[in-house]
Amino acid sequence: MLAGPTVHHGDHFDVKTFAVEGLVRVPGPPPRRSGERERDMHYVVITRSDSTPDSDLGHYLANVGATMEPYGGRLLAFDVPQRLEGAGGFTKTAVLEFPTGEAARGWYSSAAYQEIAAWRIATMGGQVDINLVSGVPA
CATH class of the missing domain: 3.30.70.100 (Alpha-Beta Plaits)
Incomplete structure (x- = not known):
């Protein structure tokens, strides 16, 4: 079940942020841990x-x-x-x-x-x- 979109910065819709049946997607890539590199x-x-x-x-x-x-x-x-x-x-x-x-x-x-x-x-x-x-x- 779609829990509804999260709206950020006025009218801009962040399509990466929504919850679907307990699964949550967060905006953008996950934060890098200390020492984590592109490779x-x-x-x-x-x-x-x-x-x-x-x-x-x-x-x-x-x-x-x-x-x-x-x-x-x-x-x-x-x-x-x-x-x-x-x-x-x-x-x-x-x-x-x-x-x-x-x-x-x-x-x-x-x-x-x-x-x-x-x-x-x-x-x-x-x-x-x-x-x-x-x-x-x-």
């Missing part, structure tokens, strides 16, 4: 897309993994999302993990990934939403 954290890239023909998806997935390896990235989850809240619209969701934020940003801007991303845009089309979530303790 002690996990960094997650969440990719959502709304138009991905399955025939082209196999080619994309077969090639994108190799672009992540040099940066220590790995695929944690890939599936059709089960919408719990919101308008939806995305038909595929992928969750990738990287050892550092620098590694995640390096992967995204690498020539190898940008080549497969350009292929994805030209071949599969659709809207894509890619976000980096940082600072999750390891």
